[in-house]
Amino acid sequence: MNAVRQELSHVSDDVILKSTQLYKIFGKNEAATVEKLRRGENDLPPDTTAAVIDASFEVHRGEIFVVMGLSGSGKSTLIRMLNGLLEPTSGSVEVLGTDITAISPKQLRQVRKDHISMVFQHFALLPHRSVIDNVAYGLEIQGMPAAARLERASEVTKLVGLAGWEQHLPGELSGGMRQRVGLARALAADTDILLMDEAFSALDPLIRREMQEQLLELQSTLGKTIIFITHDLNEAMFLGDRIAVMRDGRIVQTGTPEDILTDPANDYVAQFVQDVDRSRVLTASSVMEAVSAVSPLSAGLRGALRVMRDRQASTVLVTDRRGMLLGGIRDRDAVSGVRRGDRDLQALLDTDLHTVSPDDLLTDMLEASIESPYPLAVVDPGGRLLGMLPRVTLLAALGNIDTTTGPTPVVDTSTISLDVISQTLDAMPAAEQVTR
Amino acid sequence: MNDFRIPLGDVVKEFTSFLLTNVAWLFDTLRGFFSSFYDLIELALAGPPFWVVGLVLVAIAFAAKGWKLALGTALGVTLVVGLGQWDASMESLALVVVAASIAIAVSVPLGIWAARSSTVSVVLRPILDFMQTMPAFVYLIPAILLFRVGIVPGIVATIVFAMAPGARLTELGIRGVDKEVVEAGFAFGASPSRVLRQIQLPLAMPTILAGINQIIMLSLSMVVIAGMVGAGGLGSEVVSALQRVDVGKGFEAGLAVVLLAIYLDRVTGSLGTRKGGVVSSVVALLRPGRGPVSV
Numbered sequence: 001m002n003a004v005r006q007e008l009s010h011v012s013d014d015v016i017l018k019s020t021q022l023y024k025i026f027g028k029n030e031a032a033t034v035e036k037l038r039r040g041e042n043d044l045p046p047d048t049t050a051a052v053i054d055a056s057f058e059v060h061r062g063e064i065f066v067v068m069g070l071s072g073s074g075k076s077t078l079i080r081m082l083n084g085l086l087e088p089t090s091g092s093v094e095v096l097g098t099d100i101t102a103i104s105p106k107q108l109r110q111v112r113k114d115h116i117s118m119v120f121q122h123f124a125l126l127p128h129r130s131v132i133d134n135v136a137y138g139l140e141i142q143g144m145p146a147a148a149r150l151e152r153a154s155e156v157t158k159l160v161g162l163a164g165w166e167q168h169l170p171g172e173l174s175g176g177m178r179q180r181v182g183l184a185r186a187l188a189a190d191t192d193i194l195l196m197d198e199a200f201s202a203l204d205p206l207i208r209r210e211m212q213e214q215l216l217e218l219q220s221t222l223g224k225t226i227i228f229i230t231h232d233l234n235e236a237m238f239l240g241d242r243i244a245v246m247r248d249g250r251i252v253q254t255g256t257p258e259d260i261l262t263d264p265a266n267d268y269v270a271q272f273v274q275d276v277d278r279s280r281v282l283t284a285s286s287v288m289e290a291v292s293a294v295s296p297l298s299a300g301l302r303g304a305l306r307v308m309r310d311r312q313a314s315t316v317l318v319t320d321r322r323g324m325l326l327g328g329i330r331d332r333d334a335v336s337g338v339r340r341g342d343r344d345l346q347a348l349l350d351t352d353l354h355t356v357s358p359d360d361l362l363t364d365m366l367e368a369s370i371e372s373p374y375p376l377a378v379v380d381p382g383g384r385l386l387g388m389l390p391r392v393t394l395l396a397a398l399g400n401i402d403t404t405t406g407p408t409p410v411v412d413t414s415t416i417s418l419d420v421i422s423q424t425l426d427a428m429p430a431a432e433q434v435t436r
Numbered sequence: 437m438n439d440f441r442i443p444l445g446d447v448v449k450e451f452t453s454f455l456l457t458n459v460a461w462l463f464d465t466l467r468g469f470f471s472s473f474y475d476l477i478e479l480a481l482a483g484p485p486f487w488v489v490g491l492v493l494v495a496i497a498f499a500a501k502g503w504k505l506a507l508g509t510a511l512g513v514t515l516v517v518g519l520g521q522w523d524a525s526m527e528s529l530a531l532v533v534v535a536a537s538i539a540i541a542v543s544v545p546l547g548i549w550a551a552r553s554s555t556v557s558v559v560l561r562p563i564l565d566f567m568q569t570m571p572a573f574v575y576l577i578p579a580i581l582l583f584r585v586g587i588v589p590g591i592v593a594t595i596v597f598a599m600a601p602g603a604r605l606t607e608l609g610i611r612g613v614d615k616e617v618v619e620a621g622f623a624f625g626a627s628p629s630r631v632l633r634q635i636q637l638p639l640a641m642p643t644i645l646a647g648i649n650q651i652i653m654l655s656l657s658m659v660v661i662a663g664m665v666g667a668g669g670l671g672s673e674v675v676s677a678l679q680r681v682d683v684g685k686g687f688e689a690g691l692a693v694v695l696l697a698i699y700l701d702r703v704t705g706s707l708g709t710r711k712g713g714v715v716s717s718v719v720a721l722l723r724p725g726r727g728p729v730s731v
Contacts, residue, residue, distance in 0.1 A: 112622075137624060
C-alpha cells in the first residue's frame with residue numbers, strides 16, 4: 001500500500017478540471033440569491049436553497065480529489081455540475097480548458113464521451129443488459145463498432161475481477177460486484193476524468209475497504225484523474241491526494257489529508273477529523289521532529305555522551321559528515337565504553353536501526369517503535385537523516401494531543417541517570433579531541 | 437334563480453355544427469381511414485373459417501402463457517361457436533383491435549411527452565380525467581354527428597374513452613425509472629432520445645404494458661355501448677336482445693363478451709411479466725392489424 005501511495009504522489013501540475021466561483025441555487029430568484037450571497041448576506045427565504053456556494057478549486061491530472069461532507073452539504077450537487085448534469089446558477093467549470101457551462105448540449109455530450117465518466121452510488125446499471133453490455137455502454141455511445149467495444153469491455157471486466165460474469169444480468173450480482181461493473185463501465189469509456197459519487201457508500205465495510213484498495217491499485221496503473229465524493233472521512237483520508245471539506249454548500253477547507261488532520265481550518269473540520277484513524281493518514285514526515293540528539297561519528301564516544309547529557313537523551317543517532325545515518329548508540333554502552341577508555345564510536349555503534357521513509361504511514365511503524373530502544377530515524381531514499389520519531393511523539397500524534405503548545409519530552413525513559421553520565425565525563429577527562 | 441342558465445350546451449352544439457360545416461373534409465378523411473382499417477382487420481378475423489382463427493388464438497395463448505390458457509382458449513372458442521356468436525365476436529374483436537391500436541399509438545407518445553415536460557403533464561392531467569370519467573354514451577352523440585351512424589363513431593368513442601390510462605401509465609412508468617440510471621445515460625454522453633430509447637422505455641415497459649392492457653380492457657367495455665350506434669358485433673346482439681327483452685340471447689352475447697375479455701386480459705397481461713422479448717411483443721402488438729393474427 002505504501003508503494004501505491006508513493007506512486008500517487010506523482011501528481012502533475014497540469015490542471016485538468018477547474019471550478020470557478022460555482023453557485024447552485026434551487027428555488028425562486030436564483031440570480032438575485034447569488035448576488036445576495038456574494039454580498040455576504042446569508043439569510044435566504046425559506047423556499048430557496050443554496051446547495052453550492054462559491055466553490056472554487058482546481059484538480060490536477062492524475063490526482064484523486066475527494067470532496068467530503070455530510071449529507072445535505074451540497075457535494076452531490078457539486079459533482080453533477082462538473083459534468084453538466086446540473087447547470088450551475090453562476091460560475092464556470094473548465095474541463096481541459098473548455099468551459100462546459102458555455103457550450104451547446106451537443107458539445108457537452110462530446111465532452112462527456114471524451115473526457116468525463118461517472119460512477120454512481122447505487123450503481124445505476126442498466127438492469128436489462130448483461131454485464132458486458134453494461135461495461136461497453138460508454139463505448140457504444142461513443143460509436144465504437146460492436147466487436148471492438150465488446151473486446152475492450154471484456155478486458156476491463158477482467159481488470160476489475162469479474163471474468164466469467166460477462167453474460168450475467170446485474171440483478172444476479174452482489175452489491176460489490178455490481179459496483180465493479182459500474183467502475184468497469186467508467187474505466188472502459190477511457191476518459192481522463194472519473195467522477196465517483198459516493199461510489200462505495202452503499203457497500204458493506206469489508207467490501208468497501210477492498211474496493212478502495214482496488215481503486216488505488218487501478219489508479220496507480222491507469223493514472224486516471226478521480227474526483228471522489230464521500231461522507232466518510234476515513235475513506236476520504238485513505239483515498240484522497242487532496243480533500244475538499246464541504247459544509248452547508250461551502251468548501252471550508254482544501255488540503256492534503258495531513259493538512260486537514262494536523263491543521264484544521266476551523267472547529268467544524270477539527271470536530272470532523274476527531275474520529276479519524278490517524279495512524280492511516282499521518283506520515284512520518286508530518287509528525288517527525290528535528291533530530292536533537294545527533295552526533296557526528298568524528299565526535300567520538302565522549303562527544304556522543306556529551307550530547308546525551310546536554311539533550312537529556314538516553315540514545316544518540318550518529319551520522320557522517322554529510323548527514324547520512326550510520327547508526328546509534330545507547331547511554332549504557334557509551335558510559336561503559338568511556339569508562340573502559342574507548343574513544344572510537346564506530347566499534348560500539350548499533351547499525352541495524354529501524355529507519356522509516358518520510359511517506360510511511362504511522363500505522364506501519366508502530367511495531368518497530370515498540371521494539372526499538374531508539375527513536376525511529378526518518379531517512380530519505382539516499383539515507384540522509386531527516387528527522388526522528390520518538391515513541392512519545394508517535395503516541396501523541398495518534399492520540400491527537402497538541403504537541404505545539406509545549407515541549408513534549410523527546411527522550412525515552414532514561415536507563416542511566418544524568419548524574420552518572422556527568423560523573424563519567426568528569427572522571428575521565430583524558431585525551432580529548434584526539435580523533436578530531 | 438330559474439333565469440340563471442349557462443348556455444354551455446348551446447356552445448357545444450354550435451361548435452359541433454361549426455366543425456361539420458367547415459372541416460367536414462377532415463372527418464370524412466378520418467372516417468375513410470377508420471373504416472378501411474376496420475374492414476381490413478375484420479376481413480382477417482372473420483374471413484377465414486372459424487377453426488383457422490381459433491387455432492391462431494390458441495397458439496397466441498400458448499405462446500403468451502402456456503398450455504393452461506391455450507386449453508381454456510380452445511374451450512372458449514368452442515363455446516362461442518356453439519352459441520352462434522362467432523361472427524359477432526370477431527366483429528367486436530376487430531373493433532377492439534382497431535380502437536386499441538390507435539389509442540395506444542396516440543396515448544403512449546402523449547405519456548412520453550408528459551413525462552418529459554411538467555407543463556404538458558399539468559395540462560394533460562385534467563383532460564385525461566375528463567376523457568375517462570365522462571359517461572361513455574356522451575361521446576357517441578357528437579361521434580354520430582361527425583362520422584354518421586356505423587362502425588366509425590363506435591371506434592372514435594372507444595378511442596377517446598380508452599386512451600387515458602395509456603397516457604397516464606406511460607408517464608408514470610417513465611417518471612418512475614430510477615433517476616440515477618437515467619443520469620448514467622446522460623453522464624456517458626447519450627442524447628435524450630437515446631436515453632429514452634435505451635433506458636427509459638425499456639425500464640418503464642412493465643408499467644406501459646399495464647397501461648396497454650387497460651386500454652384494451654376499456655375498449656372492450658365500450659363494445660356494447662358502440663352497438664347502440666350501429667357498430668355491429670356483440671354490442672348489436674346485446675342491444676337487440678335488450679329491445680326485444682330476449683333474456684336468452686342477451687345472456688349468450690354477454691357470455692361471449694366475458695370470454696373475449698378474459699382472453700384479451702390474460703394474453704396482454706402476460707406481456708409485462710414475460711422475461712426477454714418484452715419489447716418485441718409490444719412492437720408486434722403495436723403493429724396495426726397484425727398483432728393478434730401474426731405471431
